Amino acid sequence: EADIYQTPRYLVIGTGKKITLECSQTMGHDKMYWYQQDPGMELHLIHYSYGVNSTEKGDLSSESTVSRIRTEHFPLTLESARPSHTSQYLCASSATTKNTGELFFGEGSRLTVL
């Protein structure tokens, strides 16, 4: 079992609200990622981090922002949610030192914006 947790698992909010999706891992992994998964299954990398105080934008442009103040914590924030942000968001982590590249995923946060 991977020790990576996402909250909330499900969230329904109205347009214009600010939301933060939480992601925490207890494995001491240096790298963390956020993926957006559309109904067609494809995983789109939206943010990643190499370690504390490191954040990078992924392949898919996103209006969300992330922060990495602590190794174990990588929250994603939407300042003003819109219906187009409705999606499944997956957080993951990996350890560079393991030299395998294996990603450990959380169970996801399903966001619905009305």
Place this chain on the structure above:
Amino acid sequence: GENVEQHPSTLSVQEGDSAVIKCTYSDSASNYFPWYKQELGKGPQLIIDIRSNVGEKKDQRIAVTLNKTAKHFSLHITETQPEDSAVYFCAASASGGSYIPTFGRGTSLIVHP
């Protein structure tokens, strides 16, 4: 950058049949090729992986083959069972954990009892 193509997008088989999912990659520097299984309502989970110095790897009913010359790798599931029904993703990355993996678009496998 790396580009990973995955086929088919949907695969429907009868219980007991074999299933094969194929991926191609473009970057010859890629040397780590994992496969993830995503069950409904969960995040993807690693089921098997292979490195570029190995041509084939087996784990019970699951096997992965790699052809570095042709830049393609495949997942083989034998004696499929209904619990194998899930979405499967292939991925490729270089130098182990130093690089961000590139994922295929996923294959939805349906095993009919």
